[in-house]
Amino acid sequence: MMIMTALNAYYMALALYSEGNHSRETLELIFLDSVKAIARRATLCVSPITYNT
Known part of the structure; x- marks a missing residue:
């Protein structure tokens, strides 16, 4: 799904x-906004790593 986006x-x-x-310039801004949205979504999908001590 992320690759398609x-x-x-x-x-x-x-x-x-x-x-x-x-x-x-407008197209670069559109593209960068899309990349930021994808990155934001990717960080929300990643669960934090917890270490057992």
């Missing part, structure tokens, strides 16, 4: 760029 984020920015309606 990452690919969608990449190809969405690429598709918008090929349409020519958005500036490169």
